Amino acid sequence: MKQYKGYLFDIDGTILLGNTLIPGAKEKIEELRMNGKKISFFTNNSSKNPKKYVEKFKEFGIESELDEIITAGMVLLSHIEKNYSDQKVYIIGTEEYKDLYRNKGIQVVNEVSDFNNHNIDILIIALDTELDFKKLETACQLLKKDIKYFAANEDLVYPIENKVYLPDCKAICNMIEVCTGKQPTYFGKPNFIMLEYALEKLGLDKKDIVIVGDRLYTDIACGNINNCDTILVLSGEGTGKEINTIYKPNYILESISYL
């Protein structure tokens, strides 16, 4: 296998499976670090503060820095901070996610009483485990005007215990699209902006890194679309049977421990 300077690891299905660690993940990450490799953790989750991942990894004995945790939610926040920091945003997302904006001094509007005379500039959708109908109505009302519309990640569902799947960010966006005809710009994997953000944090060029993940249409697609090498691991969602798709990994491994 080619030697890379940096590794972009997906989290769910690659490092963790639900609330358990993939066997060998801790040792493999330590080994890579010992060999001077740069590492980032690269997830489409947009409900959590990245700090939660640092804490969770620590529980499993994996040391990580906040800067190494790259979430779709943070990529979107970074875009807003750079380009629209003085504008007002309405967020369909968890309070934990909204706090990340508030902490950056961005004005997050919580309640919209008068849709016609509101002064909201940007509608943002993320995975929202605190979703309610009022938020959906607000989004549909706001989109009557031509405001900016961004969403964190293109995942329809996310898995919880016992192979149960729950609605993720894109499922919410699809419901809003049926009502308004409008689609957001997405920021998570497989989009370039997510990879670009990770490369900037790693300080590496895309030819020097490899994306390691279990989902063809996010992790492997992200590499394929953006001309970056990929490794599919079969420890999560994939079984290897579905690899006959448009997305092709450079390598297929049973799990991270075979790296």
Add this chain to the structure above:
Amino acid sequence: MKQYKGYLFDIDGTILLGNTLIPGAKEKIEELRMNGKKISFFTNNSSKNPKKYVEKFKEFGIESELDEIITAGMVLLSHIEKNYSDQKVYIIGTEEYKDLYRNKGIQVVNEVSDFNNHNIDILIIALDTELDFKKLETACQLLKKDIKYFAANEDLVYPIENKVYLPDCKAICNMIEVCTGKQPTYFGKPNFIMLEYALEKLGLDKKDIVIVGDRLYTDIACGNINNCDTILVLSGEGTGKEINTIYKPNYILESISYL
């Protein structure tokens, strides 16, 4: 135009438009009643107690009986009452809709703490303006088991003021389908069970009645699919331009007042 013994009027877009009365609706209904015609109001709305329509009509001077108001929600409730009155149901719906079940002595489970050991027999979805993520999660969890799964109406969206559309019953079902792969049995227009319920209330045969409505894919489809005459009115959603579909009305009128 053929003379009918009974008229099944859609409500939104046919009798009312938002919170206003379609001009001439009151007079036309009085005229039909004077001529001995039987009338029912026939709506896919599944969030309201039918009493609300009697009260709303009264505000506009239209007299109606509770038995004349046929909602998709009531058709579904009637099916449960007839076939599964001793079973436990979990409802994604408004408290107003749930109360209709409670009033019939049906056990409505509100909170599900243990999904594996629950004893819920039936999952029911209706238009739910009180929707929250916990309800969506409960539905996804319940559908891991092979329980009965029914939904009131097949409408993706419903209109409110200023041409804003909000998610209706089928939009919720579609979100759940993405997570679970499961689809419910629907009871509203254009399904036969809704028409059968109305005919039973009217005491008429389908050859003796006409469906009057503004939506091709619910009102006119209901007639076409079930071999019953239809009148399309252009006072609501339709403009007449979209009638080049698979659904064909027998008559097209500008509004109910031209009947």
